[in-house]
Amino acid sequence: MYKVIVFAGTTEGYEISRFLSENQLPVLACVATEYGSKSLQENSCLHVQAGRLDEQQMRDLFFREKPELVLDATHPYAAEVTQNIRKACEETGVSYTRILRTGSEQQNAVYVRDAKEAAEYLEGTEGNVLLTTGSKELAVFTSVSDYNKRLFARVLSLPSVIESCQALGFEGRNLIAMQGPFSKELNQAMLEQYQCKYLVTKDSGKAGGFLEKIQAAEALGVTAVIIGRPLAEEGLSLKECRHMLIERYGLKKEQNVTLLGIGMGSIGTLTLEGREAVRSADLIVGARRMVDAVRLPGQDFLYEYRSREIAAYLAEHPEYTKVVVALSGDVGFYSGAKKLVELLGPETKMICGISSVVYFMSKIGLSWDDAKIVSAHGKTCNLISLIRENRKVFAILGTNDGVRNLAEKLTFYGMGDVILHVGENLSYDNEKILSKQAKELVSYEGDPLSVICAYNLKAEPEPATHGLSDEEFIRGKAPMTKAEVRTVSLAKLKLSKDAVCYDIGAGTGSVSVEMALRASEGEVYAIEKKEDALALLAQNKKKFTLDHMYIIPGTAPEALEELPVPTHAFIGGSSGNMKEIVELLIKKNPQVRIVINCITLETVGEALGCIRELAKQEGCECENEIVQLCVSRSKNIGRYHMMMGENPIYIITVQMLKTSEEVEEQA
Known part of the structure; x- marks a missing residue:
């Protein structure tokens, strides 16, 4: 006895027969000819019967096998056969479902x-x-x-x-x-x-x-x-039939999902493997531009680019067994593929595409193996520092004023002679590629779908360690943390490239500048209340080309409240608000790393006292270290060198430790 009998004279019939057998559901596939039977491979759950049946033979078959369901997947023009199957089902009380082919009216x-x-x-x-x-x-x-x-x-x-x-x-x-x-x-x-x-x-x-x-x-x-079709039929499409069978028999919901890099967007940059994946897909998913670039007439599609929404939709629609998610460029180049694999599982297939960097760099005749490659599309990216330090920088922009804003900043920071190669609508009929100096593009209005390659012949990589000399800074009457103290303090901070740093009581900005040079992919906030110091901060920011260094006028802790969560903080001056500043820092980020410079013993005591009190309030342990730094510098007296001592500095390093409960939660 068979659960289902399929009249499988079409590809849809063959597919649904295989689908049922793969799910261990006994199925009999009826085909009209021996030739048709060759399209199916028999197994323990799938048997094939070849030969044309009239209405009486169908009734006899249904009485003998007692199927729960008959699926009519015969050719759309086989009107008489469909009529016989339906009538035989009515007379034997067997459930009947017609499987339709999806037709679509063609233009021209x-x-x-x-x-x-x-x-x-x-x-x-x-x-x-x-x-x-x-x-x-x-x-x-x-x-x-x-x-x-x-x-x-x-x-x-x-x-x-x-x-x-x-x-x-x-x-x-x-x-x-x-x-x-x-x-x-x-x-x-x-x-x-x-x-x-x-x-x-x-x-x-x-x-x-x-x-x-x-x-x-x-x-x-x-x-x-x-x-045109001779019958105006009612029934289920292949995908609707699969959905019905899954719900009716509790079958496994198995989908083959392919993440496809479609190249630049025109069909010409889609690989042969990609075309085959699209051709065989039941469903195409992606942003509108991606889907419209590859989907075929009559093919089901979903305009959606958000990973969680895509995963949820596929879970709700198991009838789609072959799904292609179209992604711009290559799946491994600033793509949503990484997040989708996390949500859909490691069995998700990926097909590479032609990335924008490969395409564009070949168009402008430059190699990309020695270029710094980044994306500023929807994320913070310190392009100015990267261009200052690297001869070639490739970036995806993503806004129509992206080129103009970059050109304005480069010109402001004295890099107006940097060549900007601009590419828009790559691979499309309206593709545009131009090359000009940044200062010539300060009024440029471009297309959001754009990339650039900045070529800077004067690029100078930053030194690997801290250590700018005091003479390199623009100086005034504002206090400045000296080179030796800066070096030790920054070493204690242990900055990462993407650190979010506060310099509280920034003064001239020597610490802010060195922070920004180290955290080239992060953000630095220089907090200062004095007008003369704020002016010096602005001058040093411009001199060292630090677009990701932000000057915040005001007194801490009030000036810190609206700033992003810090990963590191340096306190060079607290204006008597040490406890309140440290309390706010820990409230913003319980694992923030803090370095405090103190000149007097009273300030050291105040700092340590408030740190211990806050640690006790938070119910956590605090790791702290005090280093006393005594520096002497030589002074030339005739042919002799006399060492002149500087005031001793106390450098306090504070790191709050995670509680055992927090460690357990993260585990």
């Missing part, structure tokens, strides 16, 4: 009701015709004048079929005996070979090769004459 095509109307239409035309409707209705087309010269019939390569065609006058080069399926390229080659101006086909859906025929005709400007 001629629709006719039947083969007779198609022949009448062709009679009023000139030029060769490729007939792809099979041999059964071939006699109708003999009414076309000179049919045996201008009509080329493509039929199955069976002796009986060829004999019947020859009897109608189709023979020699006007008779093409081949077995499908036929790709777009093969259809196109035939249309070209026989110099056809028309192609006659039935709208037999995706599985019947209809799409490939239409695509070939469109590519060559050939008019498609489409014979």
Whole structure:
């Protein structure tokens, strides 16, 4: 006994039969011919019965096997067979479901009701015709004048079929005996070979090769004459049928998801592997631009680029078994693929594409192996520092004022002679590539879909360690942390490249500057209340080209409240608010690393006292260290050097430790 009987005269029937057997559901697949049976491989759950059945034979089969469900996946034009299956199900009380092929109305095509109307239409035309409707209705087309010269019939390569065609006058080069399926390229080659101006086909859906025929005709400007369906049927599509079976029998929800890098966006930058993935997909997902670039006519699609929403949709729609998520460029280059793999699982397949950096750099004739590659699209990116330090910087921008803003900043920081290579709408018909100095682009309004390569011949990499000399800073009357103290203090801070730093009581800005040079991919906030010091901070920011160093006027802790959460903080001056400052820092980030410079013992005591009190309040341990730094510098006196001592400095390092509960939660 079989749970399901499938009348599988089409690709949809074969697919649903395999789907059922793969889910260990006993299924009998009925096919009309021995040829059809070769499309299915029998196994313990799938048996194939070949031979045409009339209505009585169908009733007998249903009474004998007692199936729970009959699926009618016969050809859309097999109207009599469908009628017999439905009637046999009604008389035996078996549940019946019709599986439909998805047809779609094509533009620039001629629709006719039947083969007779198609022949009448062709009679009023000139030029060769490729007939792809099979041999059964071939006699109708003999009414076309000179049919045996201008009509080329493509039929199955069976002796009986060829004999019947020859009897109608189709023979020699006007008779093409081949077995499908036929790709777009093969259809196109035939249309070209026989110099056809028309192609006659039935709208037999995706599985019947209809799409490939239409695509070939469109590519060559050939008019498609489409014979409409004789039945206005109701039923389920293949995907809807799969969904119904999953719900009815509790089948496993297995999807094959491919993350596809589509290149720049035009179909020309899609790889052959990518095209094949798109061609076989049930569903195309992605941002509108990505989906529209690759989806085929009649193909299901979803405009969605957010990873969690994509994963949720696929979980809710298990009927889609082959899904392609279209991603811009390459899946490994600033792509959403990483997050999707986390959500969908490691079995998710990825197909690489042509990235924007590869495409664009080849267009401007520069290698990219020695370029600094970043993205400023939707994220903070310190391009100014990168361009200052690297000869070549490639960046994805993503806003229409991105080029202008970058050019303005480069010019402001004295780098107006940097060459900006700009690329917009890469690979599209309106692709635009230009190269100018930054100072020539300060008023430029471009396209959001843009990339740049900044070429800076004067680039100077920053030294690997701290240690700018005091003389390099623009000085005034504002206090400045001296070189030796800066070096030890910054070493104790242990900055990372992406650190978010506070310099509280920044003064001249010597610590802020060195912080910013080290944290080149992060942010530095210089907090200062004195007007003269604020002016010096601005001058030093510009001198050292530190676009990611932000000057915050005001007194701590009030001036800190609206700032981003810090990872590191340096306190060079507290204005008597040490406890309040440290309390706010720990409130913002319990694991913030703090370095405090003190001159007096009273300040040391105050700092340590408030740190211990706060640690006790937070119920955590605090790691702290005090270093006393005594520095002497030589002074030339004639031919002698006399050491002159500086005031001793106390350097306090504070690191709050995670509580055991926090460690357990993270584990």
